[in-house]
Amino acid sequence: MRVQILGTGQLLELQRRLRAAGNENIRASMQRRVRRAAEPLRDALQDSIRQTDLTSAGRGSGRRGGPSPTTRPLRATIAGAIRISVRNTGAGAGARVWVDKDQLPRDLRGMPAAINTGRVRHPVFGNRRRWAQQNATPLWWDRTVRAHAPRMTREVERVVDDVRRRLN
Template sequence: MAGGPPFSLGVETHEGLAALTRAIRAEEDGKQLRRELARNMREALKPAAGEAKSSIMAMPSSGLMPTAPALRSAVARKIRPEVKLGGRWSGARVKAFKTKNVRGFPNAPKRLNRSGGWRHPVYGNREIWVQQHGKVDWFDDAFKGREGSYRAAVEAAMENMARRIADRAQ
């Protein structure tokens, strides 16, 4: 190749991320570069995860017995940035993972965010069911108006890695 990088520096698209990942694999220390890119992309999304955590913690709670596990804090612990480089899906996102062992409510993050809420029996009595609603769109509203800054931070991490690889090639 005559003087240019082996891939496009415009990595803001999925194709650009795929090209960057291929270029990293071709490098001698590719595994280390890939880990560093993933770490930098996660760091760029940590403020977004913090916003989502504070949003769920701001949800009102009437509380249950003091012995029951706290739902809001369990959901907040399961919110974290996720980065995948390669495979069926490549990219970076903030994700609320399932809460497996909290009150028998594995889909708590998803159900708390839905306008329809969820149905459950009253204190385990299978004859009396109620419809309960959470704080609608707590996850989606946490990023409202700041999506562009989080996207720009992730793209900046990708561009920095692309520049480093391009500088090596020259």
């Protein structure tokens, strides 16, 4: 799960001009400003996953239950794995916000996408013969990205225009 704001033509042309000018201060400033434009999206994604409700039908009468076998808070763990990267060169120049699966425990790596679908199936306390389904508010990732994409695009365009003016 990731979102990228890429300025294919304008940003690439601007990067060539920045390299030719050799002004490291302008490049660092541009990278910092693009990162700042992406930070509200990252924060909103973290808030969104932390506030997503996971509900279940509950257990039926006579069924046993108990505390979770893990002390790991699911939504906080996913929120902590949301990252930003900014590249100033190459075809991938721009900002990228994504869930870093390497930061998640092995058994939770598919969980952000599953929660985004609105349906999470998992074995009951690790017993692979018994499965439970939990429901979540679907599209926590997609809705948040959709809400922030126009603002991010405007902000990156503003940064590119400012840098272009400074180079002229």
